Amino acid sequence: MFVKIGTMSNKKRNIPQDTASRLSLYLRSLRMLGKKRVDVASSEEITQFLNVTPVQFRKDLSYFGGFGKRGVGYDVARLTREIERILGTDAAWKIAIVGAGKLGSALLGYSGFDELNLQIVAAFDSDPGRIGKVRQGVRIEGASRMKEILKEKGIRIAVLAVPADSAQKVGEELAKCGIRAILNFAPVNLILPKGVSVSNVDMASELESLIYKLKGERA
Amino acid sequence: MFVKIGTMSNKKRNIPQDTASRLSLYLRSLRMLGKKRVDVASSEEITQFLNVTPVQFRKDLSYFGGFGKRGVGYDVARLTREIERILGTDAAWKIAIVGAGKLGSALLGYSGFDELNLQIVAAFDSDPGRIGKVRQGVRIEGASRMKEILKEKGIRIAVLAVPADSAQKVGEELAKCGIRAILNFAPVNLILPKGVSVSNVDMASELESLIYKLKGERA
Numbered sequence: 001m002f003v004k005i006g007t008m009s010n011k012k013r014n015i016p017q018d019t020a021s022r023l024s025l026y027l028r029s030l031r032m033l034g035k036k037r038v039d040v041a042s043s044e045e046i047t048q049f050l051n052v053t054p055v056q057f058r059k060d061l062s063y064f065g066g067f068g069k070r071g072v073g074y075d076v077a078r079l080t081r082e083i084e085r086i087l088g089t090d091a092a093w094k095i096a097i098v099g100a101g102k103l104g105s106a107l108l109g110y111s112g113f114d115e116l117n118l119q120i121v122a123a124f125d126s127d128p129g130r131i132g133k134v135r136q137g138v139r140i141e142g143a144s145r146m147k148e149i150l151k152e153k154g155i156r157i158a159v160l161a162v163p164a165d166s167a168q169k170v171g172e173e174l175a176k177c178g179i180r181a182i183l184n185f186a187p188v189n190l191i192l193p194k195g196v197s198v199s200n201v202d203m204a205s206e207l208e209s210l211i212y213k214l215k216g217e218r219a
Numbered sequence: 220m221f222v223k224i225g226t227m228s229n230k231k232r233n234i235p236q237d238t239a240s241r242l243s244l245y246l247r248s249l250r251m252l253g254k255k256r257v258d259v260a261s262s263e264e265i266t267q268f269l270n271v272t273p274v275q276f277r278k279d280l281s282y283f284g285g286f287g288k289r290g291v292g293y294d295v296a297r298l299t300r301e302i303e304r305i306l307g308t309d310a311a312w313k314i315a316i317v318g319a320g321k322l323g324s325a326l327l328g329y330s331g332f333d334e335l336n337l338q339i340v341a342a343f344d345s346d347p348g349r350i351g352k353v354r355q356g357v358r359i360e361g362a363s364r365m366k367e368i369l370k371e372k373g374i375r376i377a378v379l380a381v382p383a384d385s386a387q388k389v390g391e392e393l394a395k396c397g398i399r400a401i402l403n404f405a406p407v408n409l410i411l412p413k414g415v416s417v418s419n420v421d422m423a424s425e426l427e428s429l430i431y432k433l434k435g436e437r438a
Contacts, residue, residue: 017428020427020428020431020432021424021427023427023431024406024423024427024428024431025406025424028383028423029383032382032383032384049384049387049407050406050407050408051407051408086431087427087430087434088430088431088433088434089427089430093433102331103329103331106325106326106328106329107325109325109328110321110322110325112321112322112422112423113426115423116423116426116427156433157426157429157430163251164247164248164251165251165255165268180433181429181430181433182429183422183425183426183429187244187247187269188268188269188270189269189270197429197432197433199425199426199428199429200425201420201422203331203402204247204331204334204335205240205243206402206419206420207332207335207337207376207402207418208239208240208242208243208246208306208308208335209236209239209243209418210376210400210401210402210416210418211306211307211312211335211376211400212239212242212243212305212306212307213236213400213416214307214312214375214376214399214400214416215306215307
């Protein structure tokens with residue numbers, strides 16, 4: 001079966017953030033299909049586990065000038081590579097874990113970063129009791145060495161897992177050290193210079209909201 | 220210093236989900252102040268690290284009929300307890316981790332659940348290579364024993380950390396086993412019976428979006 005796919009433009013375009021988020025979902029779906037040795041998939045198959053319609057899927061891909069042949073489907077391996085290229089996860093990115101407490105340690109052990117081509121190459125903490133320890137092959141360094149190490153290793157992405165009351169301060173320091181993207185686990189809305197992107201993950205809040213709903217149900 | 224706080228109503232009210240989410244943030248802030256041995260705090264102090272105005276904070280508390288005395292402030296310990304009671308985290312909740320792969324294992328090791336009074340009392344996986352292993356004191360059980368164990372232990376909250384392609388199916392099973400709240404880490408929008416609340420955490424998507432922004436910047 002011959003499947004044609006338009007070559008996606010490499011040019012920088014102004015693509016909505018929502019589209020980028022959905023591309024990330026498509027990628028997950030495509031990787032899953034790849035693991036199942038599916039070579040060609042329809043937009044229905046690709047979107048079946050997502051909260052996205054096949055129409056939206058095709059529309060999103062049209063941004064990049066790429067689409068499967070009508071009635072034939074998408075070449076799974078090729079579309080995977082194309083989306084990885086669009087998202088930038090085709091190349092490896094170095095990341096630092098900042099804060100090596102409970103959550104930071106769990107993240108150091110989370111090998112799911114590998115799948116995203118993310119390599120944890122540094123970890124920092126301000127607690128002398130943690131500095132110098134090696135976890136998952138990464139040595140925890142003191143906060144005082146942050147600037148030096150981040151610059152030296154050319155790290156631009158940081159996972160922030162420090163307590164809420166130091167998150168803003170540490171975030172500002174990271175911005176000064178050349179960090180341009182922060183995945184923030186602290187339950188704080190970081191206010192950082194314009195060039196620094198922040199995504200927030202707040203597990204505790206999500207859980208508390210769930211408990212709150214459960215409690216209401218029980219009352 | 221005498222601080223008065225209105226006794227919050229115990230009645231079930233129809234409180235917006237956004238308010239519940241913010242209460243969870245206030246709680247974090249109050250716990251932080253408590254650790255710093257601050258006894259009384261103003262709405263400004265409580266909201267200083269949050270993306271919430273003191274006005275919003277006071278408005279949210281007014282839902283429950285509770286507020287500090289103008290110009291005096293809030294009794295940190297008491298307001299902490301009140302919000303815990305409202306959210307339902309004053310009582311311990313048992314949770315199950317479903318899926319003991321990379322992420323599930325990291326979550327089993329994440330002791331941050333303790334702070335929310337959440338006790339991981341069960342873990343499940345369908346991989347025979349994982350079943351029977353004990354991680355952080357919790358024995359990983361096979362999926363076939365899920366119903367029995369969840370019912371026996373009265374677990375109503377599950378953390379779903381299975382691959383995307385089995386998330387919907389496992390979610391449906393959990394609903395049948397009496398689970399009423401799911402924290403979903405799979406990048407899938409679960410469609411479940413009305414009585415089951417779902418909150419989604421998608422780290423990978425967040426990271427990919429960040430990388431995408433970085434890449435655009437570099438291009």
